[in-house]
Amino acid sequence: xxxEPAPSLGRWRLWNQFALRGPGFPADGVLRLAPPGLAEAxxxxxxxxxxxGPDWDGFAEQLATAAVETAHVLQDIAxxxxxxxxxxxxxxxVLTSGIAPFLRWTPGVDARSSMPRxxxxxxxxxxxxxxxxxxxxxxxxxxxxxxxxxxxxxxVVDTGSGLIADSTVYWASWGIDALARLLDAxxxxxxxxxxxxxxxxxxxxxxxxxxxRRPATxxxxxxxxxARCDGVHRANDIAAELPGTDVPAVLADLxxxxxxxxxxxxxxxxxxxxxxxxxxxxxxxPGPRDRALAALDRLEAGRAxxxxxxxADALVTALQELERDFTDLTDTAAVREKxxxxxxxxxxxxxxxxxxxxxxxxxxxxxxxxxLRPLLDSAGWLTARLAAxxxxxxxxxxxxxxxxxxxxLASFWxxxxxxxxxxxxAAATDLQQEFAARWQRVLAVPEGARRVTARTADVxxxxxxxxxxxxxxxTAARYLSPDIMIAAxxxxxxxxxxxxxxxxxxxxASNTLAASLFTHQHPDVDELFALxxxxxxxxxxxxxxxxxxxxRLSARVRQTLVRPEDYQVALTDFTADPARPRAVRSxxxxxxxxxxxxxxxxxxxxxxPAVDVFAHVLTTLAMDLCQFLPPAAHTPRVTVDRLVIAxxxxxxxxxxxxxxxxxxxxxxxxxxxxxxxxxxxxxFVFVVxxxxxxxxxxxxxxPVYITILAKALRRLARKDPAGTVTITEMLPTPEQxxxxxxEGRRYTSELRFVAFDTHFVTMHTP
Numbered sequence: 087x088x089x090e091p092a093p094s095l096g097r098w099r100l101w102n103q104f105a106l107r108g109p110g111f112p113a114d115g116v117l118r119l120a121p122p123g124l125a126e127a128x129x130x131x132x133x134x135x136x137x138x139g140p141d142w143d144g145f146a147e148q149l150a151t152a153a154v155e156t157a158h159v160l161q162d163i164a165x166x167x168x169x170x171x172x173x174x175x176x177x178x179x180v181l182t183s184g185i186a187p188f189l190r191w192t193p194g195v196d197a198r199s200s201m202p203r204x205x206x207x208x209x210x211x212x213x214x215x216x217x218x219x220x221x222x223x224x225x226x227x228x229x230x231x232x233x234x235x236x237x238x239x240x241x242v243v244d245t246g247s248g249l250i251a252d253s254t255v256y257w258a259s260w261g262i263d264a265l266a267r268l269l270d271a272x273x274x275x276x277x278x279x280x281x282x283x284x285x286x287x288x289x290x291x292x293x294x295x296x297x298x299r300r301p302a303t304x305x306x307x308x309x310x311x312x313a314r315c316d317g318v319h320r321a322n323d324i325a326a327e328l329p330g331t332d333v334p335a336v337l338a339d340l341x342x343x344x345x346x347x348x349x350x351x352x353x354x355x356x357x358x359x360x361x362x363x364x365x366x367x368x369x370x371x372p373g374p375r376d377r378a379l380a381a382l383d384r385l386e387a388g389r390a391x392x393x394x395x396x397x398a399d400a401l402v403t404a405l406q407e408l409e410r411d412f413t414d415l416t417d418t419a420a421v422r423e424k425x426x427x428x429x430x431x432x433x434x435x436x437x438x439x440x441x442x443x444x445x446x447x448x449x450x451x452x453x454x455x456x457x458l459r460p461l462l463d464s465a466g467w468l469t470a471r472l473a474a475x476x477x478x479x480x481x482x483x484x485x486x487x488x489x490x491x492x493x494x495l496a497s498f499w500x501x502x503x504x505x506x507x508x509x510x511x512a513a514a515t516d517l518q519q520e521f522a523a524r525w526q527r528v529l530a531v532p533e534g535a536r537r538v539t540a541r542t543a544d545v546x547x548x549x550x551x552x553x554x555x556x557x558x559x560x561t562a563a564r565y566l567s568p569d570i571m572i573a574a575x576x577x578x579x580x581x582x583x584x585x586x587x588x589x590x591x592x593x594x595a596s597n598t599l600a601a602s603l604f605t606h607q608h609p610d611v612d613e614l615f616a617l618x619x620x621x622x623x624x625x626x627x628x629x630x631x632x633x634x635x636x637x638r639l640s641a642r643v644r645q646t647l648v649r650p651e652d653y654q655v656a657l658t659d660f661t662a663d664p665a666r667p668r669a670v671r672s673x674x675x676x677x678x679x680x681x682x683x684x685x686x687x688x689x690x691x692x693x694x695p696a697v698d699v700f701a702h703v704l705t706t707l708a709m710d711l712c713q714f715l716p717p718a719a720h721t722p723r724v725t726v727d728r729l730v731i732a733x734x735x736x737x738x739x740x741x742x743x744x745x746x747x748x749x750x751x752x753x754x755x756x757x758x759x760x761x762x763x764x765x766x767x768x769x770f771v772f773v774v775x776x777x778x779x780x781x782x783x784x785x786x787x788x789p790v791y792i793t794i795l796a797k798a799l800r801r802l803a804r805k806d807p808a809g810t811v812t813i814t815e816m817l818p819t820p821e822q823x824x825x826x827x828x829e830g831r832r833y834t835s836e837l838r839f840v841a842f843d844t845h846f847v848t849m850h851t852p
Contacts (some may be wrong), residue, residue, distance in 0.1 A: 107836050132800075133760050233777055580824035595704065625652050627698045738765070740802040740809050
């Protein structure tokens with residue numbers, strides 16, 4: 087597979103494969119909520135036209151009739167088995183609290199009071215996400231795959247059979263961790279648990295060092311036990327090796343000093359259940375082992391029943407039974423409360439699926455991608471500047487520490503935290519502003535322009551002047567992951583190469599296709615490992631990160647393309663399998679100066695750039711920095727040849743939209759359309775508001791979506807009278823879709839590419 091010719095954009099080599107992201111419901115589903123002729127009728131009433139008289143009464147009656155028809159359409163949607171199943175996965179209680187009573191209501195007969203309208207909006211809100219949001223979760227956001235193929239000209243879809251080729255239900259790691267805590271409390275299992283030295287605690291004979299504290303001298307028994315706390319030697323093994331030592335008492339003291347951890351912990355991974363079962367199989371006492379396996383088997387049977395559910399009712403029943411068993415076993419709530427500190431995967435299990443359809447791209451698409459080349463080059467400038475700032479600041483930290491002797495990585499890491507969470511964060515903000523200002527000069531956007539067009543050759547020349555150099559940064563910064571959408575008048579036009587490309591997001595310093603949610607839905611993950619080998623012939627140094635952290639970390643987004651030859655370094659959290667040969671504790675690594683730069687020397691002598699230990703923090707800071715135009719009340723659509731690099735965007739004060747407080751639905755619809763006309767907004771947009779959890783779609787021809795918009799604007803204005811919403815044109819629109827299934831239905835989609843910087847050389851010395 088790696089022998090296939092790799093397409094390239096200058097110094098950026100593209101992976102031969104890419105992800106095909108798209109929803110599980112056809113795009114034209116949202117158009118069902120735009121009553122034919124209603125928008126045209128509303129537009130007959132201008133800003134100065136009184137909304138009274140026979141014409142107005144006629145329109146109000148037309149809208150009322152359309153509202154009843156839309157309610158019937160929404161009920162048809164809410165009855166659809168696939169819709170109900172999707173809602174069951176997203177927010178199961180809504181089926182009972184919102185969907186069921188909505189279906190019992192009779193539009194046109196029963197009063198259309200506030201509660202039925204809220205339930206209409208509830209269904210419409212879920213529907214827009216299921217139809218036009220390129221999310222990646224469950225069968226309503228399946229992962230598709232594609233590859234470059236010189237035998238085709240444009241973009242070709244091989245539909246496969248049905249929507250889904252494969253589906254798997256996974257455990258959220260927190261659920262298995264809860265079971266592990268239960269098992270950890272069993273005294274009969276304690277001896278089979280391997281204690282672990284905390285990664286930043288160093289042991290040198292009878293001396294123990296912790297960053298920021300004076301070294302402590304311990305007795306021979308404590309030193310002997312601590313030296314064996316490697317996560318591999320079980321407590322029973324340590325006791326057998328140290329007869330005459332009260333190992334449990336020593337371990338309890340080490341835990342109290344926070345030098346060691348003695349508890350059952352499941353390594354981070356996509357299949358925590360398998361890791362727990364593998365550990366249980368090592369327990370030599372059949373009694374407690376069999377009790378623990380029975381508990382795990384009980385939960386696994388529940389997960390299997392969830393996976394086997396073929397409709398919403400069966401899914402709801404299976405989820406309820408699983409949650410009941412889980413709570414009965416662990417005495418833990420089966421759904422985590424939503425909060426700012428709660429990571430994704432609030433439920434016990436989640437589903438990921440692989441799309442049946444695959445895509446092939448030919449030379450016409452690669453040609454249209456040519457303008458991406460200078461964009462990637464400029465992004466390399468961003469990561470290089472951020473890395474240079476961090477390197478300079480951390481060098482100062484190193485010099486201070488080195489004045490007192492050798493510097494271990496643990497001490498260096500903790501001493502650098504103020505840089506990572508202070509200087510680096512401020513630098514990232516400044517760099518984002520400077521990046522946008524430089525691109526403003528590159529594009530020379532005229533004041534008040536709605537459309538800006540440029541040629542690739544001109545942009546490349548300007549980018550060389552503004553950004554220059556080859557870029558660089560840390561090893562992970564060799565990867566950029568752009569999202570590209572194809573706008574075409576159907577699949578035939580896309581196949582001919584009659585298309586326009588639209589840049590969605592450009593993710594910096596990360597191969598996002600290495601995330602579990604992608605790799606585990608690939609038909610042959612070895613192909614992705616082979617691509618990784620081509621990029622990195624030698625080992626990499628990868629910092630270990632926590633299992634979960636707020637909105638960024640969960641099992642679904644964990645990087646999984648970790649090879650046996652790669653090193654993993656535990657800075658503060660040892661979330662890898664302790665038996666993994668190349669898992670290193672920070673206390674056991676040394677920071678040194680080599681050839682004017684800082685390197686990390688591992689216990690086996692391997693050397694890596696010190697900046698690589700900061701990779702996760704730096705990638706988190708850098709990932710979303712690409713912003714090609716400075717924020718403004720209005721920014722134009724910018725097209726370079728056949729690639730739209732910026733969609734037209736408005737940033738508007740929510741309080742200025744007078745229609746949001748209008749109670750009458752007909753008047754609100756007319757005034758919203760007048761507001762849209764005044765601003766010259768397109769029919770289809772996406773809206774981002776500080777008070778809403780996700781961007782949402784609005785069709786200005788649809789009263790129900792205008793109502794959803796009005797409520798979002800009203801919420802923001804009440805919370806923050808000066809608050810602004812960001813409105814971005816939808817491009818491609820629902821009519822410009824090319825991804826099809828085997829029944830000819832068309833879906834919105836985006837392509838997630840991986841670009842690798844071939845000019846940036848990293849260092850590794852065995």
